[in-house]
Amino acid sequence: MSTPLNLSIPEGTPFIDFSREFNFPVGAVFEAHRDPALVAQWLGPNGMEMTIDHYDFRTGGSYKYTHSNEIGSYGFTGVFHTVRENDFAIQTFEYDGQPDVVAMDYMRFEALDGNRCRLVGHSVYPSIEARDGMAASGMEEGMSQGYERLETLLAAR
16 A cells, blocks of 8 residues: 655755655656656645646756646746666756755665665755755645655556
C-alpha cells in the first residue's frame, strides 16, 4: 500500500525533507518525473492547470512551467544539474514570485520489495526565512495532492 507524504521541516535549519512510497516500480515513478506530458498531469496542487514552456529532465537540462487557476498564475524555473536514470536527480527550484530565492532539490528513487518505490527528497534554501516562506505557501498540501494524482496516473497506465 502506498503511504501519505512524510514532510519534515527541521527547526533551525534551511532544509525541508520528504518521502513518499508508491506501489509502482522505480522506472514508472522516474518516467512520470521525466516525461513532460506526464508531469503536466500530476505536478502541483489540485485545481491548477499546468502549462509547460520547456521541460528537459536530463543532466544539464532545464524547465519552465506555469500553474494557473481563476485566482492567478504562478511560474517556476530551474536547472537539472544531475539526473541518473531510475536513481537520482539534483535540480534548482525558483518561484517567479520570489526571485533570487533558489532552492537546491535532491531526489532519490529507491527500489523497495514488491516492485515498489520510495521517493526521498531534500531541499536546501538560502535561509531559514526562505524555507519558512516555502513551508507556509501550502507546499505540503500541494505536494500531497500532486503525489495522489501521480499514483492515480500510474494506476491507469
